[in-house]
C-alpha cells in the first residue's frame with residue numbers, strides 16, 4: 453500500500469466511523485450553520501502542499517476540526533433553508549461501500565451487477581411515476597445535470613439540427629434557474645427562452661403558455677419543450693400538469709417535469725396523488741439527495757421512452773468497442789453525458805432494501821404533514837402572516853404587523869433570518885415572493901419534531917420583536 457500502512461488504514465477508518473456516528477448522534481445539539489472565522493480560513497490557506505507529506509492522523513484530525521466543522525449541516529433536523537439534504541446513515545453506508553470498491557458504472561463490462569441494480573432501481577422509480585415498460589433513465593449528479601440531460605434529449609427528439617437556432621423552450625417565472633442555465637449551455641440565446649408568467653398561486657399560467665407558443669409559431673419559430681415543475685423550490689407548488697401535457701400534445705412539444713424536489717412525493721402512500729399527470733411527461737428530473745435521503749450527489753433522470761436517450765447520446769469510439777452491451781444490458785455512457793461515473797444507484801438501492809418502501813413513504817409523508825403543522829403554529833402567533841400555505845413541505849410566511857410599511861416588514865424579516873443564522877439554532881432563510889421578502893421553511897427532515905418547530909417559531913418571534921425595535925427606533 454503506497455503511502456499508508458495497513459495499521460494506519462484500520463485506525464483512520466475507525467476514527468472516521470466513530471466521528472461520523474458521534475456527529476449524527478448529536479446533530480440536534482449542533483448549530484445548524486457555522487461559517488468559518490477569518491482565522492480558520494487563513495489557517496487553511498497557509499497549509500499549502502509539502503514535498504514530504506504529513507501524518508495521516510494529523511490530516512484527518514485537521515479536516516474534521518477545520519473543514520467539516522464549518523458548514524451548514526444540511527441534514528440537521530432544524531436546517532429548513534434551500535432544499536435540505538436529510539441524508540440517511542444508510543446512504544452514507546452505501547457511499548462508503550461503493551467508494552471502497554469504486555466500480556466504474558459507465559459500461560456493463562466494468563460494472564455488470566451495479567448496472568443491473570441501476571436498471572432495477574430506475575425501473576422501480578419509473579413505476580412510481582406511472583411510466584410504461586418502455587421507460588428508462590439513469591443516475592446523474594444532481595437536478596441541474598438531470599435537467600440538462602433531459603433538455604438535450606428533448607431538442608434532439610423534436611428538432612432537426614438545422615432548426616436548433618430557431619427552437620424555443622418555455623419555462624415559468626418559478627422554474628428553477630438550472631433549466632435556463634442548461635438551455636444556455638446548449639447554446640440557446642435569451643430570445644429562445646420564454647419565461648411564462650405564473651397565476652396567483654405561482655403556478656405556470658397555461659393560457660399565457662399557449663398564447664406564447666402560438667405567437668412563436670406564427671413568427672416561424674420552432675417551439676420544442678415545456679418545462680413544468682412538480683414542487684417549485686420557492687413554494688413547493690405543482691404546475692398544472694394535465695393542462696400543460698394537453699398543450700404539449702396539441703403542438704407536439706416535449707413535456708419535461710422538473711421534480712428534483714417534489715417527485716419524491718410519488719413514494720408517499722398518502723400523497724402520491726398530488727402528482728397526478730406526471731406520467732404524461734416525456735422526462736422527469738428527480739433528486740435522491742433531496743427528499744429520498746441520500747448523500748450528495750445522487751439524482752435521476754427518467755424518460756418515458758428510453759430509446760430517446762440512446763438515440764441522442766450513443767456514439768461509437770473504437771477503444772470502447774469490446775464493451776458492447778447486448779440484449780437487456782446497458783452501457784450507461786451511451787445514455788448520458790458522463791463516461792466515467794460512480795455507481796450512484798447503489799446507495800439508494802441499499803437504503804430502499806433496508807428501510808422498505810413503507811418506511812420510506814412514512815418519511816416523505818412526515819415532511820408534508822410537518823409543514824401543515826407548522827402553518828397552524830404560525831397562525832396562532834399575532835402579527836405573522838402566511839404568504840403561501842404549506843405545499844409539499846414548503847411554507848412561506850412573514851412577520852407583518854398591520855401598522856408597518858411593506859419596506860419595514862422586508863427589512864425586519866431579513867434581520868430575523870440573519871439573527872437566526874448567527875444563533876445557529878435553526879437555519880431559516882428568506883426568499884422574494886410577490887415583491888415581498890418572506891421567510892421560507894422546507895420541513896423535509898424525517899426526524900424534525902413538533903418541539904423543533906415550536907421552538908423555532910418562538911425564536912423567530914423573539915427576533916422579530918428585537919429586529920422591529922432596532923429597525924424602527
Ligand SMILES: Cc1ncc(COP(=O)(O)O)c(C=O)c1O
Pocket residue numbers: 535593594595596597628630681683684685710711712713739751
Ligand atoms: C426544482 C429544482 N430543480 C433543480 C434543482 C437543481 O438541483 P441540483 O442542486 O441537484 O443540481 C433544484 C435545487 O434545489 C430544484 O429545487
